[in-house]
Amino acid sequence: MHIVVCIKQVPDSAQIRVHPVTNTIMRQGVPTIINPYDLFALEEALKVRDLHGGEVTVLAMGPPMAEEALRKALTYGANRAVLLTDRHFAGSDTLATSFALSQAIAQIGNSFGVPDIVFTGKQTIDGDTAQVGPGIAKRLNLVQLTYVAKITSIDLSARSITVERLSEGGTQVLKSQLPCLITMLEGKTVIRRGSLDDALRAARSAIVKWSAAEAGIGDITKCGLRGSPTVVKRVFAPTPREKKAVQIDTTEKRVHDIAEEVVACIFTHQPTLQHELTSAGSV
């Protein structure tokens, strides 16, 4: 069994600040992390490997420093890491990103064995589109299983897989075929702590680094800015609400009186609510 997990290195957005005057993102000193959703995909891949044997290859497209994210993935127990890095990829939108990643996955197939499952996270925390997974599936002609909450079973001899997938209003149980692409939902399982062996191996391992050409990409016009139909034209700050909150005076008052005042204030703002709440509430 060969599994490829796509991971993206992202800025730790909890620590991102926007410059109040220039509206630019202050990236300086912001640490990078593995996209948190991708850790659920990696953990699931490692679980499948625990059960069925085989290898897990992690793949990232990004600047040279994305190597850190891959090395981290190796400490969790991935067998091999591939970094796709080339200045031609700069400015990629999701169409160009999924093109480059799918070419690299095909090349991984040529070099290390054709993958049975490709995992991605549900979405990233920076671009946040959830479009790259479906894009890769389509380009590699893999069965597309998105928002998977659970892999119920895999039958390697029959090449079949059963999963539970989140859909509107419930969970679909799908039976499908390998090879497939799974976008993994966040779950309760936390990523394992890799073994000491894994940590040592991660430190020693060479990370496979491919340029566009090395990944077998012939047509560079499908990459980066040139290969991206979407362009970001304007970045601006949202208009703040013109009015600040009406503050209910709470000094030296009984909590009950404050509540009276608040309810009165609510009904003054929204006169129709009183009637609507009366008919809706279970008093």
Added chain:
Amino acid sequence: MGTRKRQAPPPAALGRAGTKKDLPDHFKSYRHVWVFIELERGQVHPVSFELLGEGRRLADQLGVQLAGVVLGPPADSTRHAVAEAFAYDADLVYLVEKPLLTDYRNEAFTKALTDLVNAYKPEILLLGATTLGRDLAGSVATTLLTGLTADCTGLDVDADGSLAATRPTFGGSLLCTIYTLNCRPQMATVRPRVMCMPQRSNKPTGRVIRHDLGMLEEEIVTKVVGFLSDGQSENANLAYADVVVAGGLGLGAADNLQLLKNLAQTIGGDYGCSRPLVQKGWMAADRQIGQTGKTIRPKLYIAAGISGAVQHRVGVEGADLIVAINTDPNAPIFDFANIGIVADAVSFLPALTEVFIRRLAPGNSSELR
């Protein structure tokens, strides 16, 4: 909706969205605005109506038609979806009606929608950013090799007729406007509740264009072998609740969530939370409100012990009235709340519930107090 204004043809010199790139000739035949009508297990997702409202406005600005796209099995529910598309002001409906479209499966829906696009060539295609819509939009855009802008909060057409799709970035602290250059259709997804629900019109049923689906069940690898309804269908309705009460870390302990639920029940609302409560396991993930949770648009939103981080704010800004309870007078939530109360939520929530109970009791209208 009344008057349809037609815009003068855009000045050619401006080029596309101010860039020098011109739309290749073979894309110039792409016209009209389409909305994918999401039909799952017999129900039209309300986000489809919200999109028809947006689509109507864009189509009017462009002086083109608005079409709904309905994919479903031969059944009453499908015919109902077609009627609903007209009721929400579509000019025409494209319909693919086949038994293998009974349950959503990527293969069949992707083929049906891409075939329609290739045959009838819309310039704009909008889908809901639901699990179904995102699954479908991603494969359709990749098949068509066109641009797709995710989770838009604003849609407009520029003077040259191109779609300006605005979406939040970095959790909502900034917005960016994205264009699809040199490709058609221009695709965008919008999350439920981000756009207003339009009025139903009394428009009679219009033209329905049927299209075939050249696909057999045997060609579809994926089979739906079961469906587990989440049973608490009211959960799915949090996004559409008229009244929402939500709690944050300021509630201090999981036990205090009962205070929220009591208030929600009293005023006939639903309840939700900020993200940390989901991470702590205090509440189910589908009750999270915000950027990575649900967008809500209630008439009344009461936030207790929530600081008002930008990722939370983007999910609640559409509320008509925001009431915030927080011990910190400088909490960011007071920057966008309508009514602010600097108080301890744990003691204030029961008092509020009590007052509501009394005020809402039959025969106890405000005039009588």
